[in-house]
Structure formats: C-alpha cells, structure tokens
Amino acid sequence: MAINTVQGKVFPLHRDNIDTDQIIPKQFLKRIERKGFGQYLFYHWRFEDDGKTIKQNFSLDSPKYKDAQVLLAGKNFGCGSSREHAPWALKDYGFQVIIAKSFADIFYNNCLKNGLLPIQLKEDTVEALWKNESQVDLYKIEVSLLHQTICDSEGLRVSFEIDPYWKTMLLEGLDEIDLTLNYEKNIKQYEVSGLGI
Template sequence: MEKFTTLTGVAAPMPLVNIDTDMIIPKQFLKTIKRSGLGVNLFDEMRYDENGDEIPDFVLNQPAYRDAQILVAGDNFGCGSSREHAPWALADFGIRCVISTSFADIFFNNCFKNGILPIVLPQSEVDKLMDDASRGANAVLTVDLENQTITGPDGGSIAFDVEPFRKHCLLNGLDDIGLTMQKSGSIDAFETRYAQEAPWL
C-alpha cells in the first residue's frame, strides 16, 4: 500500500449529503476483484449521461478538478452497502483524502486499508474547506498526516484527529497483509518449530 505522509493537491467540493457506495461505484462495476481500473467509473451515474458522454456540470468533469486528489464532502459520506470497491474506485481515480463531518463506519475503515485518509471535522470547518475547494484551480490544500493539519490556499491551518494505530499504518504504507508480514520472522520460526513437533501434519 502506498504511504500517506503529506499530500498537496486540488480539493473538489461535493456538498451532497448521504453519498452512498452505489453512487461512488454503481453495482454493475462490482464484478472485478482487481483494485485497478475502477476510477473511470467513479461516480459513474453523476459523471456520464445515458450515452456515456460526460456531464459538464459534474465537478470531476470540470477542468479544474479532473486531477483532484482530495474530496470535501457532505455529511454521512460512504453510507449504504459495505462494498470495498468504493475506496478502490476513489484511489484508482487519484483521491487520497476525503473530508466530511461523518462517514459510514465500514467505508471509513475500508479507506484506511486502501491508503485513503478520511478526516472528520466539525461542520464549521468543513464549510471553510468547502469554500476553499470552490476556488477551482486555486483549490489546493495540503494535508500533513504527521502533524495532523490541513493548510488552505490562504495559509490558514486546521487540526484534525486520527487514531494513532491507523496513522502509523498510513504513514508506513501498511495494510492488513503488510502488518502481518512485519511478523514474518516469528511466523517462519513457528512453522519450523511446528513442523518438528508435529511432522505427521
């Protein structure tokens, strides 16, 4: 998993509330078990019309936000079904951080396992960042995970909380497999010992 240390990138404003996982990646794209290739269908039903053409008004289709790496979103982001394809699609598009007042629990947990930092802030601070994100090409935020700060285009800074273990995993690029592999020496020693103690298995 890619490490998350400091991210400086364009923030896209998505003030809709209750953006669910089917809006993030519709069900017809869940056939794959690969984490790559889903970015093109991120927010598919909002990005494209029935002919597959881009809807110009949708934020990620606008020139200033096509390479957005941060989303500033409305309340209860990631609600709905527990599909892990939702963070896969966000990450494949290039989104590394989502900021909201609240997230659905399963989506929130899945983000950390896929290298995405979900940040929960009070409504007043989300409103400030939503205003920053509305500046088009000037909507650049810097998210510093080590120092737990978000710096806006005018230099103002907002602090955020993150659970220490999850912070450690993101800073070091550790998903569940990576955490397990940190214990590879102990695992190998156990397997060697167990093979000697129970050779019939």
C-alpha cells in the same frame, strides 16, 4: 502507497448521504483486482445514459479539478453497502484524502485498510473549506498526516484526529497483510518450535 503530505487541488462535493452505489454503481463490481475502477467513479452523476457523454452539471471532469487529490464532502459519506470497491474507485481515480463532516463506519474503515486517508472535521470547518474553495480559482490544500494538520491557500489551519495504528500503517504504506508479513520470521520460528501444533 504511503501517505505523508498531500498537496493539491480539492474537489468539493456539496452533498450529504452519498452512498457506495453512487460512488461506484453495482454493475461495475465484477472485477476481482483493485485497479480500473476510477473510470466508473460517480458514474451516473458524471455521464449521460450512453456512458460516454459527460454531464455538464457535475464538475469532476472539468479542467479546474483535473488531478484533484482531496475530496471534500458532507455528512455520512460512504453510507449504504459495505463494498470495498468504493474506496478502490476513489483511490484509482487519484484521490488520496477524503475530508467529510462524517463517514459511515464501514466505509471509513475500508478507506484506512485500502490506503485512503479519511478525515472527519466539524461541520463549520468543512463549510469554511467549501467557502474558500468557491472563492479562489487556484485553491490548494495541504494535508500532513505526520503532523495531523490541514492548511489551505487562504490561511486556514486545522488539526485532525486519527488512530495511531492507522496513522503508522498509512505513513508506511502498509496493509494488514504487509503487517503480518513483517512478522514472517517470528511466525516461522513459532511453527518450527512445535508450539503452533
């Protein structure tokens, strides 16, 4: 799915060093498709041991954050093992953008490859977004990938960086397989010419 402008609620996650096992625990990695992982997102933080009762000290399931599309986190988000299931779970739950003070490198690249937009901002900017979110009941944010800007309902506006290659891929809703298929005609011509032998 292509990403251009994302407007909506923000879920604030005031934690550093959130690893991929906390994002989605290892016992849920048996599926081979990319769908269905959202229900297990932050599983041990969201649910009691019975797997059904929602914990009251973790607010992701509260009405305030229903349908949130932007996750706002701290330092080193996505550290730990390199499982692609972590961005799959975040995306399947409904998040399109992850804003953090910093990311683990492999997780950052896995997000881009799986249609999630990871944005790294300065610590004071993330703190300002957290503060604004905490003080406003109907806090909203707008992320423009095209213009590489973030604006919130309190008047804060910042820009962010992204590699042009990945910007194009996300804007057009492509993954690396789609990109290869765009050159299918050229590949077939190359094979027919005998140069590929």
